[in-house]
Amino acid sequence: MRKIPRLHYLDSMRGIAALLVVLMHGLRIFVEEKFTTSSMDYIFTNIFTEFLDVGKVGVVIFFFISGFVVPYSLIGKDGREGIVQFSKSRFFRLFPVYWLSILVGGLVVWPYVHGTEPDVLTYIVNLTMNQAVFGVDHIVGVYWTLQIEIIFYVLVAALFYFGVLFSFKHIFFMSMGFLFVSLVFSLIRCVLEKKIPVAVPLSLSIMFFGMIYRGSVVEHDLSAKKYTKLYLAAFVLFLPPITVLAYSFDSGHSETWYRYFVSYFVGIIGAVVLSSKIRIANHVSRFLGKISYSLYLFHMPVFILSIGLFPFFKSLEFSPAAIFVFTVLVAIAVSSMSEKFVERPFYKFGKSVFKKRVVGAVYK
Numbered sequence: 001m002r003k004i005p006r007l008h009y010l011d012s013m014r015g016i017a018a019l020l021v022v023l024m025h026g027l028r029i030f031v032e033e034k035f036t037t038s039s040m041d042y043i044f045t046n047i048f049t050e051f052l053d054v055g056k057v058g059v060v061i062f063f064f065i066s067g068f069v070v071p072y073s074l075i076g077k078d079g080r081e082g083i084v085q086f087s088k089s090r091f092f093r094l095f096p097v098y099w100l101s102i103l104v105g106g107l108v109v110w111p112y113v114h115g116t117e118p119d120v121l122t123y124i125v126n127l128t129m130n131q132a133v134f135g136v137d138h139i140v141g142v143y144w145t146l147q148i149e150i151i152f153y154v155l156v157a158a159l160f161y162f163g164v165l166f167s168f169k170h171i172f173f174m175s176m177g178f179l180f181v182s183l184v185f186s187l188i189r190c191v192l193e194k195k196i197p198v199a200v201p202l203s204l205s206i207m208f209f210g211m212i213y214r215g216s217v218v219e220h221d222l223s224a225k226k227y228t229k230l231y232l233a234a235f236v237l238f239l240p241p242i243t244v245l246a247y248s249f250d251s252g253h254s255e256t257w258y259r260y261f262v263s264y265f266v267g268i269i270g271a272v273v274l275s276s277k278i279r280i281a282n283h284v285s286r287f288l289g290k291i292s293y294s295l296y297l298f299h300m301p302v303f304i305l306s307i308g309l310f311p312f313f314k315s316l317e318f319s320p321a322a323i324f325v326f327t328v329l330v331a332i333a334v335s336s337m338s339e340k341f342v343e344r345p346f347y348k349f350g351k352s353v354f355k356k357r358v359v360g361a362v363y364k
Helices: 008-032 038-048 054-074 079-107 109-114 120-126 141-161 168-192 199-217 222-247 257-274 283-290 292-308 310-315 320-363
Strands: none
Touching (some): 008 038, 008 054, 008 257, 008 283, 008 292, 008 320, 054 079, 054 141, 079 109, 079 120, 079 141, 079 292, 079 320, 109 292, 141 199, 141 292, 168 199, 168 222, 199 222, 199 257, 222 257, 283 320, 292 310
16 A cells, blocks of 8 residues: 655644634734734734735635645545545544534633523534534634535545546546636625625635645646646636625625735645745644644634633733733643644544454454
């Protein structure tokens, strides 16, 4: 069986992406609670809100990495058994720590946002990670990206089943197809002025592009290099009308088309550069990458809990900037424990269960 080498710079990319999301959400909470310095207010109001959403940049990088990594876990696998192994691996990688975050989010984040406790139905539907399909709110807002991950996994498994997952021609058509769908969705959103999920097909397009780009810079496949150039040209061509049509009206999230355009553009360029031209792989960034999923899930509860300690911090004469940095460090510490005691054990458990099944099948 072919062993796929670990690309350590991707761990660093995850860490960078996670920090960008934490920075955006944390700064937003501090501004909303009016516990900021004038410089923090300026950065958030005049740059992050009006011009560049660094959290969205981080999310684009996350999606790109999923395409760069996830499908290749199926190399060397066979048919239905490969899909079973893939599904089990993804389940134990994502769901156990996600369920823990639902519990924490229901106790901390939901009451902060809604002023009440989530009902039982909200908890139950959120357990599926597909609550948006059923019209149920996310207990924690960041969950919206996880549903797109699930859709991507299903599509990857289907393409693998039909034997075309590693055909760059088919992957290119998938990425272009979703890019076109996002354009159609943006047109419908503009005409109807309704919150049509333009981000879903656009994100899926970026994920499949991540797979093509890996073929170009890691596998050095000539067809992947050709499709990379074609996709980037199409992305630059499609992105302006998509963002103008979809985000020229505000649906309640302070949306401006140019902020979305700049954020997606910076995100895709950043992903390309960090995975090819500037490959960072130091111990700190790799550590942040290792805990990035937990950091993504738990940074919001940590920041919200920090709000309750504002009077105490003030009594110690801590500056808002110092409190912000301290809260980020606490979020990192919490995420590190989550990765060590929840993520890692369950992932190893899932791998051991599958190995036992394979061994049993061989000797049966």
